[in-house]
Amino acid sequence: MDNLESVVVVATLVPLPGQEEKVETALLEAVAATHEQDRGCELYAAHRSIRGKAGFVVIEKWSSADELQAHGAGKAFAALTAAVGGLLAEPLAATVLRSLPAGNGKLGVL
Numbered sequence: 001m002d003n004l005e006s007v008v009v010v011a012t013l014v015p016l017p018g019q020e021e022k023v024e025t026a027l028l029e030a031v032a033a034t035h036e037q038d039r040g041c042e043l044y045a046a047h048r049s050i051r052g053k054a055g056f057v058v059i060e061k062w063s064s065a066d067e068l069q070a071h072g073a074g075k076a077f078a079a080l081t082a083a084v085g086g087l088l089a090e091p092l093a094a095t096v097l098r099s100l101p102a103g104n105g106k107l108g109v110l
Contacts, residue, residue, distance in 0.1 A: 011093065013057075014089045016088065020054075024056065030046075033079060041071065
């Protein structure tokens, strides 16, 4: 797949105080479900923030904007949003990015 067609997403989840473990559990379940169910997923990796704003970050790569849109309408994402519905201090935020390849081909694009 041409990297110019792919899209990268950085999603952040900020749990309410005391809800971190529940959000983490829901997030890890969503990772497994996304890997199994969603076509076009090239990367869907969860991270816990260790500096900066507390919470979790998911870095995603989709083969196309259409595949990302299908993920947003799919079962894995619906289950995640239902599971974290009352557990977040702010709405789940997602930034969708298109690569600007530069430099070394392996290092300059996700």
